Amino acid sequence: MPRPWRPFAAAKCCTVEDHVILGNLSRCRPSRSQFSKKKVAELASFRRLSSSDLSGASSARFNEELAHSFGAGLHAFQLSELRKITHDFSSNYLLGEGGFGTVHKGYVDDRMRPGLKAQAVAVKLLDMEGRQGHREWLTEVIFLGQFRHPHLVKLIGYCCEDEERLLVYEFMPRGSLENHLFKRISATLSWGTRLKIAIGAAKGLAFLHGSEKPVIYRDFKTSNILLDSDFTAKLSDFGLAKMGPEGEDTHVTTRVMGTHGYAAPEYVMTGHLTTKSDVYSYGVVLLELLTGRRAMDKNRSKSEEKLVNWAKPYLTSSRKLRCIIDPKFGGQYSIKGARQVASLALQCISPNPNDRPRMSAAVQILEGLRHLKDMAVNSGAWPATPIAGRNAISAKTKMNNLANARRRSISTKLA
The missing domain is CATH 1.10.510.10 (Transferase(Phosphotransferase) domain 1)
Structure with missing residues (x-):
């Protein structure tokens, strides 16, 4: 039997395809070797975490793994820094919203991080109760952390602090x-x-x-x-x-x-x-x-x-x-x-x-x-005047002709 269409799932536990994995961060967190380029094919094993699985200490270790894997390629931002550059995720800086959460515009200066140039950025704030979760966030970090191409959006950095998950991209001024x-x-x-x-x-x-x-x-x-x-x-x-x-x-x-x-x-x-x-x-x-x-x-x-x-x-x-x-x-x-x-x-x-x-x-x-x-x-394969416009002109002409005919009829009767 064909499978019915299923929209994005918002599971409360860690899921990998048809298997349910329970446990804390140390069980769900991939090992250092899994972050290497040679092991990128094992991305399918990354699990989604519920908020209760995460603690400050676990998040710190998690950041260490990412920093070891990507080095200077990605910047690990603090939540306080991202709050500051987006004016506490103000609605005035809102760029868009979707199943993942909200995206806000921010601006980083060259004093924030060594090697980070001053630029406008887009900050994606993950809604852990939304349609996408930690697994999708991590997948994005892994892929865009490795790949650089003129036609892929550049990932500048990320934030993994307590249960918060954020991504920082180059700002795309013309939107979608x-x-x-x-x-x-x-x-x-x-x-x-x-x-x-x-x-x-x-x-x-x-x-x-x-x-x-x-x-x-x-x-x-x-x-x-x-x-x-x-x-x-x-x-x-x-x-x-x-x-x-x-x-x-x-x-x-x-x-x-x-x-x-x-x-x-x-x-x-x-x-x-x-x-x-x-x-x-x-x-x-x-x-x-x-x-x-x-x-x-x-x-x-x-x-x-x-x-x-x-x-x-x-x-x-x-x-x-x-x-x-x-x-x-x-x-x-x-x-x-x-x-x-x-x-x-x-x-x-x-x-x-x-x-x-x-x-x-x-x-x-x-x-x-x-x-x-x-x-x-x-x-000549396209009318010089749009069809709607031509119809409007035709209708106006008909009305003028009708009005002129009525005036002539009235003049004849008076005569």
Whole structure:
């Protein structure tokens, strides 16, 4: 029987897949060797802790393990320091909120830590009663503590003090891709900018998939793609990341976790996770960039609720594709580029994982579209005047004609 969809769990005890582990920090805490790069594949063994499992002394030992593993690569902040730079996590400095808790803006100066430059930062404050817990926090520290890449958000440091769990990242001034695509307050992203974002996000995934031991991101979506001042895309939130299969294994079997509309169908049905699961999610994001529609939108009719199901019939024909292109482009998009992106998206969302391309191949395809200048509005493939505007002009003209006819009729009768 297929497994039903299960949202993020908020277990009160330490859980690893289907096993329940009880005990104190010394039992749940990974050993020093498990933090080494050679042992990163054992991340799946990290357990979630309940608040009662932690004490000040245990947290101190825990910090020692992290400091030994990452050295100067990450900074261990004190809670008092993070309170200070965020004005006690003031709502005036709130950047966002999610299942993990809240994110606040702060500013560190170069006197706070040796080797730490003055900069704006984003401080994620974990809500231990929320949908993500210590295990997700630790997973993120491990992955981003090791990996450095232009298209991954940089983790600057962390705080593990008593039961508090915090992460400190570089500040991304343009926020998430989700906000730019779907919030009315944001200016429309141009075709060139969307293509740049798609390439950057693809490079981030390609890096993870191509590492010595492949990493499966598992929660690729627009809200986890952050943008810097130049709209360079960087992947964030690695709490659900998993190491990929090793040796002769073809997949990793795990609990189904993620976001409706983005998760690959075979993963939802079986719990079998591969790098091709990320490729499917990437294809969904490509469709969001093309259409300006959300992966799941319950405000739409049943037939249009799920973006993949609605868009799929339009992706094989240039004439049909024009019907689903985001109208906010106003015709300022490449016809050939849109056709290629649609074709790539269709491959990515294939029901058969083996038919989906590697992310490295997706990067090559998208890189080749940057030079295209065949804008739809210049080729006559898009009306110079928006349809809504033309209809409004037509209606106004009809009203004027009717009024003139009435005046002529009245004049004739008077005469």
